Amino acid sequence: MKCIILAAGYATRLYPLTKNTAKPLLKVAGKSILEHILEKVERVTAVDEVYIVTNEKFFNSFVDWVNEYEYSKNITVINDETTTNDNRLGAIADIQYVIDKAGIDDELMVLAGDNLFDFELTDFVSFYMEMGADSITTHEINEIEEIKRTGVIEVDEDGKVVSFEEKPQHPKSNLAVPPFYIYQKETLPLIKQYIQEGNNPDAPGNFVPWLIQHKNVYAYKFEGQRYDIGTVESYERVQTLFF
Incomplete structure (x- = not known):
């Protein structure tokens, strides 16, 4: 199994914190967000290679960071060659970029590089x-305004995903979907098909409602919290929660 960590955004909503620092390299409780994520990945014996996809602006920062980081798995930093928020590829296009660049033909775990989470x-x-x-992940959010800002699913009694809406005005359930996914080897060509059909290449969750029309997708429901660090306020909040 390979793991892609999405880190190619420009995090303009976090300026000035991210004007010269990539969001996953911001510190929380003395460690970068990226390090918190990699510690969880390290415990997954099935993962034998980690790819961090970033942009031209922050490529050297990630390379320098990885060179100084002691880790049991091989980490490769891939530059998607975009330079601004305006010409970014989008998360799904970045996944495809890494698949092509690295020649991935394996099971694939995809993780956002700006989310902290409790589960293993x-x-x-x-x-x-x-x-x-x-498989995708899900957890309950019962605050209506909060769940409107994320992907929301419905599942059947077996945990199979039967509907998915990104940032719905009228959520059909309390099951939110964070950006953590595992795709079978056979699913990888469908990512390219999704893009070639002209679908939205941006938020990684956009692929899921398309995928459930083609294959069975199941939702792993986890307990505990996850923290999406998208604004200065959310970054300041996690500083008070992690020690």
Whole structure:
């Protein structure tokens, strides 16, 4: 299994903090957000290679960081060659870029590089293996304004995803979808098909409602919290929660 960490955004909503620092390299409780994520990935024995996809602006920052970071798995930093928020590829196009550049033909874990979370990725992988199908994560959010800002799913009694809406005005459930996914090897060509059909290449969750029309996708429901660091306020909040 390969792991792609999405880190090619420009995080303009976090300026001035991210004007010269990539968001995943911001510190939380003395460690970068990226390090918090990689510690979880390290415990997943199935993952044998990690790819961090970033942009031209922050490429050297990630390369320097990785060169100084001691880690048990090989980490490759890939430059998607974009230079501004205006010409960014979008998360799904970045996934395809890495698949092409690295020649990935394997199971694939995809993680956002700006989310902190309580659950263990080892449990998520166990769920994926048990289901034998593409898997996403979900957790309950009961604050209506908060859940309107994320992807929302409905599942059947077996945990199969039957509907997915990105940032719905009228959420059909309280099941939010963070940007953590595991795709089967056979699903990788569908990412290219999705893009070639002219679908939205931006937020990684946009692929899921398309995918459930083609394949079964199951949702791993985790307990605990996840923290999407998208604004200065949310960054300041996690500083008070992590020690």
